[in-house]
Amino acid sequence: MTAPGPLSLNTITVKALTLPQVIEACARHGITAISPWRDVLNAAGVDAAAKQIRDAGLKVTGLCRGGMFPAADAAGRAAAIEDNRRAIAEAHAIGADCLVVLGGGLPKGSKDLPGAREMMRDGLHAILPDARAAGVTLALEPLHPMTCADRSVLSTLGQALDLCEELGEGTGIALDVYHVWWDPDLARQMQRAKGRIAGFHVCDWKVPTVDTVFDRGMPGEGVIDIPAIRAMAEAAGWAGGVEVEILSNRWWAEDPEAVIQAAKAGHAFC
Numbered sequence: 163m164t165a166p167g168p169l170s171l172n173t174i175t176v177k178a179l180t181l182p183q184v185i186e187a188c189a190r191h192g193i194t195a196i197s198p199w200r201d202v203l204n205a206a207g208v209d210a211a212a213k214q215i216r217d218a219g220l221k222v223t224g225l226c227r228g229g230m231f232p233a234a235d236a237a238g239r240a241a242a243i244e245d246n247r248r249a250i251a252e253a254h255a256i257g258a259d260c261l262v263v264l265g266g267g268l269p270k271g272s273k274d275l276p277g278a279r280e281m282m283r284d285g286l287h288a289i290l291p292d293a294r295a296a297g298v299t300l301a302l303e304p305l306h307p308m309t310c311a312d313r314s315v316l317s318t319l320g321q322a323l324d325l326c327e328e329l330g331e332g333t334g335i336a337l338d339v340y341h342v343w344w345d346p347d348l349a350r351q352m353q354r355a356k357g358r359i360a361g362f363h364v365c366d367w368k369v370p371t372v373d374t375v376f377d378r379g380m381p382g383e384g385v386i387d388i389p390a391i392r393a394m395a396e397a398a399g400w401a402g403g404v405e406v407e408i409l410s411n412r413w414w415a416e417d418p419e420a421v422i423q424a425a426k427a428g429h430a431f432c
């Protein structure tokens with residue numbers, strides 16, 4: 163087994179910090195890559211942040227996040243598409259390797275899951291020309307099916323790969339071990355993913371998990387065989403690093419310095 167590629171710090175892992183503070187902390191800790199969320203990016207100002215990232219020599223492994231297309235009415239769907247166009251421009255401005263794209267959940271009050279999936283598909287087709295023009299890869303991130311109702315009607319790697327094949331150039335996969343580790347079809351789908359992996363996110367599945375979204379563990383705290391999934395990703399052509407993305411009420415309550423130390427320690431379990 164080779165050593166994991168460089169650690170990229172996803173800003174949600176240290177939610178208490180501003181983007182300038184994360185950039186400064188990365189320099190102090192010898193971390194060479196980041197993945198910002200749009201809220202901290204916009205709070206810092208996209209142009210100012212882009213300059214600070216460039217000056218720090220940081221690689222940007224992704225921008226979180228676009229997608230979330232399904233909406234109850236046409237105006238809502240159009241607004242989501244417009245927001246994704248802004249996200250593509252932001253990803254381009256900071257030199258991000260990709261824009262991470264989530265499916266979005268069911269519109270409020272809806273039980274029409276096939277309809278929501280069509281809205282996601284339509285949204286992706288609508289923004290693909292913008293992404294191609296900007297040279298920004300749309301990295302589709304399937305999420306664990308427990309989030310299907312409220313976050314992502316895109317649930318499996320196979321489903322995401324079907325969309326990549328349909329959409330073609332300008333699309334790829336954001337592979338998050340938290341969301342794919344349980345899938346009995348994972349090994350087979352990873353072979354299909356050859357050349358399509360655009361991001362590799364890590365955290366761990368704790369037993370028990372007490373919150374379906376905000377109780378992720380640091381790598382090594384849970385039951386995911388992260389090196390085995392990384393080996394599959396690398397066999398599929400992934401040559402990038404590992405993005406530590408921890409959504410956790412427990413870790414968010416800790417001192418961000420301690421969280422960064424834990425992320426660096428967790429990197430060794432990847």
Ligand code: ZN
Pocket residue numbers: 303336338363407
């Ligand atoms: Zn992720």
